[in-house]
Amino acid sequence: xxxxxxxxxxxxxxxxxxxxxxxxxxxxxxxxxxxxxxxxxxxxxxxxxxxxxxxxxxxxxxxxxxxxxxxxxxxxxxxxxxxxxxxxxxxxxxxxxxxxxxxxxxxxxxxxxxxxxxxxxxxxxxxxxxxxxxxxxxxxxxxx
Numbered sequence: 830x831x832x833x834x835x836x837x838x839x840x841x842x843x844x845x846x847x848x849x850x851x852x853x854x855x856x857x858x859x860x861x862x863x864x865x866x867x868x869x870x871x872x873x874x875x876x877x878x879x880x881x882x883x884x885x886x887x888x889x890x891x892x893x894x895x896x897x898x899x900x901x902x903x904x905x906x907x908x909x910x911x912x913x914x915x916x917x918x919x920x921x922x923x924x925x926x927x928x929x930x931x932x933x934x935x936x937x938x939x940x941x942x943x944x945x946x947x948x949x950x951x952x953x954x955x956x957x958x959x960x961x962x963x964x965x966x967x968x969x970x971x972x973x
Contacts, residue, residue: 865912
């Protein structure tokens with residue numbers, strides 16, 4: 830009897846690679862989110878510092894310049910939060926893709942397990958048939 834070979838092995842390997850690629854995309858996106866969060870945190874800290882330092886300015890032109898800078902920081906914070914939201918949405922989509930890829934791979938793995946069990950059963954039946962034939966031949970020789 831031929832050695833076991835799963836007919837969908839190539840599909841299983843391809844789905845495994847697809848899962849790996851999606852996992853890597855998820856890691857990359859998570860890193861981008863962490864970087865963006867740190868960037869936003871830095872902007873917020875700078876904004877709060879400028880807000881607190883605004884009381885110390887005695888010169889009107891400095892105060893106006895700082896208010897403009899503070900507004901620029903506020904705009905940047907808002908823009909970056911929008912970007913962070915977009916990144917989070919993209920990560921959610923990647924996570925959905927990863928769940929789907931894992932389900933697809935799992936389905937093929939279950940088929941492989943069932944196919945292998947069927948193969949082992951056929952092999953067992955083949956061996957039993959072979960042993961029965963040997964026993965029949967021995968019995969025939971003893972009688973003859």
